[in-house]
Amino acid sequence: MTAYLAPIGLLIISNIFMTFAWYGHLGDMSRPLWLAVLIAWGIAFFEYCLAVPANRIGYAVYTAAELKTLQEVITLVIFAGFAVFWLGEKLTVNHLVGFGLIAAGAFFIFKGPIAVA
Secondary structure (H helix, E strand, C coil): HHHHHHHHHHHHHHHHHHHHHHHHHHHHHCHHHHHHHHHHHHHHHHHHHHHHHHHHHCCCCCCCCHHHHHHHHHHHHHHHHHHHHHCCCCHHHHHHHHHHHHHHHHHHHHHHCCCCC
């Protein structure tokens, strides 16, 4: 069970780091760009320290496509929360429909091959 859950937990935490590395500076545009880049690199280091083990551990029980799908779905959920709570943006119906379609795609990735008669 740990092999199934550990990668998900690690990917959630790593995505929080990466979202702040990529988009955190948008909340304070007064700092110079070079400083934003250096801070983002520092944050991204910790993201990699979590994402790489997540994929190594997860590959024992998930396919590469499943791992990538997990990562993308987690990224969207984390980013949506970040955009609302950190950047003060509003989610629209279009966002929700788009996320729903991605969730449908994730369903088919995890469902396995579709039998074609």
